Amino acid sequence: MRKLADLRNHILANVPALKKNPDKLLTFIEDGNIEFWQGTNLSHNYTLPVRLIVTDYAGDVDEIIIPILSWLMVREPGSDPQNTISFEAELLNNNSYDISITVNITERVIVKTTEAGLDVEHVLPEPPLEMNSDAQWQIIADLHGLTEPVDGDD
Template sequence: MKKAELLRDALIAGNTWCKANPDAITVWVEKGGIEIQATGEPSFMYRYSIQAFAMDFPGAIDDLMLPLLAWVWEQQPDLLLNPESNSKIEFDADIISDEAADILFRVPVWERVMVKTEGGTTTAEHLAESRPRFSGGEWETVFEPDSGGSLV
């Protein structure tokens, strides 16, 4: 499952404190399942929830939320653009002192996988998410480099 690793990388790249403290960022997968395509090319989809935990985080939650949303825009854009789905991005914060909090994000994702057999070897190819066919409106100006956004 590649998206969990990609989310961790995005949080570390998108926040100065996370870059300096990568061991304080833990990412894992919970409640996974698969959907198998019965017709057409052999493929399946992983469905799971990514948990991303920042321990003793000293900044504002926005400092983590913005790189997380930039990652969602790139890896799971339907969550950001669909009002019925975007409320599924959740978080918990445990305020441990005046200066720090433990913050846990939960992001539901899926990964499409194409199964191929070449030369007697079966492989799984993880497919990139389709980009939305419609404009992302204001979010597009935030997360798309060509439109003036600076987070990605």
């Protein structure tokens, strides 16, 4: 369940109030499921309703939600926007809340049999490579067996 740790680390790194007080972020998995296939294949998928509880939070809720959404964009790219995230909040006083956020995530586990035993790999989608908008491009065209650089300015 590496995605839970990855999500927690992402939130702590991107929410300044929680970075200062990480004990205010509690994380749980409630009613998780494991999808597996009969036979000799031990690969499986975890379906994890992750409960994030932020206690005594005095900031704007968007400071928590936006990092979660940015994490989902990378780590759960096919998630259903209507059913992936929900929340509840309790107003403690005029300045702070207890916030409970549920994020539905999946984690794929590939298990391969090797001579040494079992090789277990948890698959986490990697962030996409970002295009450098300032990059200089050069196209090389092969014209009748001759390779010549073609400038992009022509």
